[in-house]
Amino acid sequence: MIDHALHRLLLDNLTTATLLLNDELRLEYMNPAAEMLLAISGQRSHGQFISELFTESPEALNALHQAVVQAHPFTKREAHLTSLNGQSLVVDYAVTPILSRGTTLLLLEVHPRDRLLRISKEEAQLSKQETTKMLVRGLAHEIKNPLGGIRGAAQLLARELPATELRDYTDVIIEEADRLRNLVDRMLGSNKLPALSPTNIHEVLERVCSLVDLESQGSITLVRDYDPSIPELLVDREQMIQAVLNIVRNAMQALASQPEQRLGRITLRTRSLRQFTIGHTRHRLVCKVEIIDNGPGIPAELQETLFYPMVSGRADGTGLGLAITQTIISQHQGLIECESHPGHTLFSIFLPLEQGAAPS
Structure with a gap:
């Protein structure tokens, strides 16, 4: 037969954030995964009302009260919580009423969604960034090659011009070629690794x-x-x-x-x-x-x-x-x-x- 200590050990080692509330919606237990998610201490928060741990909508609080009264489980998707330190969290959570010694306890299993959404968004962003880098590098290569030829030809032409005032035109070509080259270099960015x-x-x-x-x-x-x-x-x-x-x-x-x-x-x-x-x-x-x-x-x-x-x-x-x-x-x-x-x-x-x- 599994004893109480082993039950506690299993809950403590779950990666799912788990909270246990009494019939007054006050905290009875919080596992380490929940402490990390909400950035609070379960021991210090024992006995606190649910709204003192994190805030959501008044409708959500009413739903928890109804779960106690009716002993009816429910699940909520993509709920927006605000933790004590002001951090906004997007989570899915399941509420399961548990009858124990004539009273109803609520078991909350909280699954963070914002982390998964952020990972997905970051991966898409990084993928687009790498694709863009490849396109920019290819374009820069195609631009810089003819720019070098244009600049060199302008310099040779300037030497052969009979009148010095005509060199104003070749100077414009050289200056604009240099400006475009500098722009391309800035697009490519620095290859220098950070000096940490x-x-x-x-x-x-x-x-x-x-x-x-x-x-x-x-x-x-x-x-x-x-x-x-x-x-x-x-x-x-x-x-x-x-x-x-x-x-x-x-x-x-x-x-x-x-x-x-x-x-x-x-x-x-x-x-x-x-x-x-x-x-x-x-x-x-x-x-x-x-x-x-x-x-x-x-x-x-x-x-x-x-x-x-x-x-x-x-x-x-x-x-x-x-x-x-x-x-x-x-x-x-x-x-x-x-x-x-x-x-x-x-x-x-x-x-x-x-x-x-x-x-x-």
């Missing part, structure tokens, strides 16, 4: 802030919301400054395009996240950097292709800044995401805080 060293992420953000202050001359309000407990990251400091600066400069340009009576604001926020998955790798601790602006937002038709080279919402934009940023973040085994609507654009950068990580 322990770096305080807030020093990176403060460097970006100082550059923004100089460029905007105080016309934009910068809001800093830092978590001072975040340890140093192993990153390339200069590359990381460039990655963040590209996003912030885009925000500055977006804010400059809106009516002057609206005060432009950019918020730089840092937080640490526990048990966060990037690709197929689960990281024990991740640094999250958010860049938020209150500009007009990114057009919906651009949001799916935002990180592609040559995609820009401005007529005078090259569309290379975000593509370069994504390449830098990818080289650091990180992730960048964006969500935008009028009045609120949020770029989120996730960077692992530890060397070793477990496959998900």
Whole structure:
């Protein structure tokens, strides 16, 4: 016969987040998988009401009450939960009433969906990025070869011209050939690997802030919301400054395009996240950097292709800044995401805080 201790051992080793609530919807038990998912301690949370652990809709709370009263199980798909640390979770959960000693307990089995959705989205994004890189490299090769010939022919022609004023025309050809070559080089990006060293992420953000202050001359309000407990990251400091600066400069340009009576604001926020998955790798601790602006937002038709080279919402934009940023973040085994609507654009950068990580 299986004893109580073995039952507890089995629950503790399940990878499915499992919670047990009493008939008042207060926590009786939470296994380690649930602690990791919700980023709370089961021992400290014992006896707390369900809404003190995470929040959902009032209808969901009513459904749990009905499950206790009617002893009727139910399942909910793609529910949106908000944990105590403000993290939004998309989950499927099953509720099973259990009759025990004349009272009804509720067993909750919670399956995170946001991680699976994020992995699927990341894989599609990375696949598109690799395809785009191959296309760009092929196109760059086809462009640079004739450019070299055009430039060389213009130089030879300049030597043979009888009048020096005619060289103005060959100078234009040479300058435009050089401009196109530099553009192609920027499209290809740097092949240099990151020079990793322990770096305080807030020093990176403060460097970006100082550059923004100089460029905007105080016309934009910068809001800093830092978590001072975040340890140093192993990153390339200069590359990381460039990655963040590209996003912030885009925000500055977006804010400059809106009516002057609206005060432009950019918020730089840092937080640490526990048990966060990037690709197929689960990281024990991740640094999250958010860049938020209150500009007009990114057009919906651009949001799916935002990180592609040559995609820009401005007529005078090259569309290379975000593509370069994504390449830098990818080289650091990180992730960048964006969500935008009028009045609120949020770029989120996730960077692992530890060397070793477990496959998900």
